[in-house]
Amino acid sequence: xxxxxxxxxxxxxxxxxxxxxxxxxxxxxxxxxxxxxxxxxxxxxxxxxxxxxxxxxxxxxxxxxxxxxxxxxxxxxxxxxxxxxxxxxxxxxxxxxxxxxxxxxxxxxxxxxxxxxxxxxxxxxxxxxxxxxxxxxxxxxxxxxxxxxxxxxxxxxxxxxxxxxxxxxxxxxxxxxxxxxxxxxxxxxxxxxxxxxxxxxxxxxxxxxxxxxxxxxxxxxxxxxxxxxxxxxxxxxxxxxxxxxxxxxxxxxxxxxxxxxxxxxxxxxxxxxxxxxxxxxxxxxxxxxxxxxxxxxxxxxxxxxxxxxxxxxxxxxxxxxxxxxxxxxxxxxxxxxxxxxxxxxxxxxxxxxxxxxxxxxxxxxxxxxxxxxxxxxxxxxxxxxxxxxxxxxxxxxxxxxxxxxxxxxxxxxxxxxxxxxxxxxxxxxxxxxxxxxxxxxxxxxxxxxxxxxxxxxxxxxxxxxxxxxxxxxxxxxxx
Numbered sequence: 001x002x003x004x005x006x007x008x009x010x011x012x013x014x015x016x017x018x019x020x021x022x023x024x025x026x027x028x029x030x031x032x033x034x035x036x037x038x039x040x041x042x043x044x045x046x047x048x049x050x051x052x053x054x055x056x057x058x059x060x061x062x063x064x065x066x067x068x069x070x071x072x073x074x075x076x077x078x079x080x081x082x083x084x085x086x087x088x089x090x091x092x093x094x095x096x097x098x099x100x101x102x103x104x105x106x107x108x109x110x111x112x113x114x115x116x117x118x119x120x121x122x123x124x125x126x127x128x129x130x131x132x133x134x135x136x137x138x139x140x141x142x143x144x145x146x147x148x149x150x151x152x153x154x155x156x157x158x159x160x161x162x163x164x165x166x167x168x169x170x171x172x173x174x175x176x177x178x179x180x181x182x183x184x185x186x187x188x189x190x191x192x193x194x195x196x197x198x199x200x201x202x203x204x205x206x207x208x209x210x211x212x213x214x215x216x217x218x219x220x221x222x223x224x225x226x227x228x229x230x231x232x233x234x235x236x237x238x239x240x241x242x243x244x245x246x247x248x249x250x251x252x253x254x255x256x257x258x259x260x261x262x263x264x265x266x267x268x269x270x271x272x273x274x275x276x277x278x279x280x281x282x283x284x285x286x287x288x289x290x291x292x293x294x295x296x297x298x299x300x301x302x303x304x305x306x307x308x309x310x311x312x313x314x315x316x317x318x319x320x321x322x323x324x325x326x327x328x329x330x331x332x333x334x335x336x337x338x339x340x341x342x343x344x345x346x347x348x349x350x351x352x353x354x355x356x357x358x359x360x361x362x363x364x365x366x367x368x369x370x371x372x373x374x375x376x377x378x379x380x381x382x383x384x385x386x387x388x389x390x391x392x393x394x395x396x397x398x399x400x401x402x403x404x405x406x407x408x409x410x411x412x413x414x415x416x417x418x419x420x421x422x423x424x425x426x427x428x429x430x431x432x433x434x435x436x437x438x439x440x441x442x443x444x445x446x447x448x449x450x451x452x453x454x455x456x457x458x459x460x461x462x463x464x465x466x467x468x469x470x471x472x473x474x475x476x477x478x479x
Contacts (some may be wrong), residue, residue: 001110001131002045004193005209006037010312010343013063013196014209016142019047023260024134027051027107028074029127029142032346033257035071038064040458051105053077054253055144055194056124056274057086058244059157061346063253064300068152069095070259072138077105077120079117082123085160090256099125109133117182118148119175120153120201122167140151140190141213146175147182148193149206151255151431152222154239157201158295161246172232179231187214199244203239240397244415245316245347252348260350263341266327269354271363272300274326283324286315287339287361291457297443299364304374304445306438307340312443316347317415324353332357351472374444379458379465382406390429395443396462400435404472406465414439421450433458433465 002019017038019026026047042049049072054065056079069076072387073095078088080098084303091098099105101116104212109132126146128138145153147355155171156478190212204221225231277283278301285302288311294304304316307329319325325344329336332355341352346479363370382392383478392409394401412420414434424430430452434440437459444457466472 001133002047004045004059006031006041007105007168007209008032008034008061008346009309010347012196012205012475013203014192014194015064017049017194018107018110018112019040019045019108020133021045021047022456023108024048024108025050027053027105027112029053029112030055030058031068032142033062033064033067033172033260034263034342035064035068037251039071039272042208046102048072049074051077051107053099053105053127054079055146056121057082057127057250057253058145059121059161059242059250059253060195060199062249062257064190064257064318066090066257070261073428079114079116079123079125081118081125082121086121086123086254086457087187088256089254093287101125110140111370115177116182117143119155120145121158121179122171122174124153128340139190140192141185142192145201146178147191147216147220147222148195148202149191149208149211149216149367150220151206151270152201152220152235153203154202156239157242158250161242162250163247168236169232170180172235173228174178176228177236177281178301182213183217183223185213187212189213190438191216191269200243200313205215213463216266240346240399240400241413243317244314244418246350247436248321257348260345262352263338263345264352264461266337266341266352268332268357269326269356270361271356271360271367272298273354274356274360275368277324277326283326284320285328286319287328287445289328289330289358292376292444293435294441295376295457297361297373298447299328300369300372301359301449302372302445304441304448306441308438310438312343312347314439315344315349316372318418318442318446319349319469321348324351325349326354326356327352328356328358328360330358336341344391372448374405374448375456376459377431377456377461379462380468382431382458383466383470384410391424393424393430393432393443394462395432395434395439402474404462404466404474405472406433407471409433414443417443418450421447424452426452429456431456432460434461436463
């Protein structure tokens with residue numbers, strides 16, 4: 001049996017390619033729509049991808065199941081275990097097989113048996129993998145978003161991201177029951193999860209890419225209690241706000257992701273091109289340079305989304321899916337542009353129209369007029385302000401807020417900011433902070449681009465405030 005984990009570092013996500021070397025066929029589980037990595041591994045190993053499956057209707061990325069099936073002719077295997085309103089809309093297509101608890105996908109000598117493990121989502125399946133050429137029992141389980149290393153999939157996303165009322169607590173109870181089955185599995189069984197540390201599909205995922213049932217039974221907090229009520233309270237407590245795009249992903253994946261055929265190819269643009277788009281009110285200019293560089297001089301009205309490990313998540317929370325997107329990159333070469341595209345198409349962005357290097361910023365200053373600058377201040381500057389002089393906006397998650405926040409601050413988590421701009425006054429200075437400074441830079445640029453004239457990014461964030469002995473409140477306050 002050939003087995004390969006294929007990681008997507010933009011999503012902290014893992015897909016898996018499992019091949020039977022005896023007959024040269026392979027199955028891919030939980031692919032993203034950037035399919036070349038799966039195709040490349042198959043080519044390298046002399047395998048034909050004949051089957052592709054998803055463990056569940058994903059919330060954090062656009063599934064590549066239809067993309068990969070279109071490219072290879074593979075049969076799609078979709079869970080049919082969910083409620084009627086959360087069934088795949090494309091399950092009737094001719095190359096789809098709907099599967100449920102106990103059903104088997106056979107790839108040469110390999111048997112992949114589905115087990116219904118609801119909780120993270122009601123339709124979730126896990127897959128027990130047996131190498132029939134060497135054994136008559138499973139060697140591992142593909143757990144998708146059911147069990148992670150050190151954590152379990154959050155059961156609140158259907159309610160909080162897709163707004164299906166009343167499903168969070170019900171999902172938590174289902175998850176507890178699914179875990180009771182998981183506990184019965186043999187210790188040696190390998191655990192191959194769908195996500196690792198950095199994903200918003202859980203609240204405490206480990207960075208190690210795989211584990212065993214025995215290890216998780218001993219050290220995973222979620223397997224440490226037999227008290228169902230206690231587990232439900234614990235698993236629902238402290239879950240961060242889901243990124244703003246999660247609800248959109250659920251609907252796209254349920255209804256059927258569009259097949260791209262090829263990835264978007266942004267053209268290289270000039271400052272004049274950007275000026276035309278900005279003047280027409282059509283395109284959005286996204287500056288991916290570090291926050292301090294952006295603050296020193298940027299194209300007026302552009303958003304600042306530094307190209308770091310959180311770029312994809314932040315983009316999905318603050319960018320519009322309905323407007324053409326143009327990007328300022330530190331270096332707009334083919335590899336950089338390709339990496340940018342791959343980081344965004346996986347969460348459904350397709351209007352990736354143009355890219356420019358930093359020269360476009362200098363060109364703007366020379367041809368179009370003065371660059372804009374952003375106000376940066378140390379968070380300790382608040383110590384000298386009188387109450388009511390400004391709005392102190394906290395863009396952290398609610399669990400962070402509950403653990404401690406600045407007196408008199410107002411909470412709007414970053415994933416909610418664009419939808420709640422109307423709650424903020426435009427005639428009062430706004431001082432923005434987060435935990436360490438990364439999210440506040442993004443939020444401040446969103447506010448400026450939305451017409452808020454007096455916006456300051458408070459560098460250092462809440463951690464710096466705490467380190468210097470600033471006053472802290474706890475509880476809900478202005479949350």
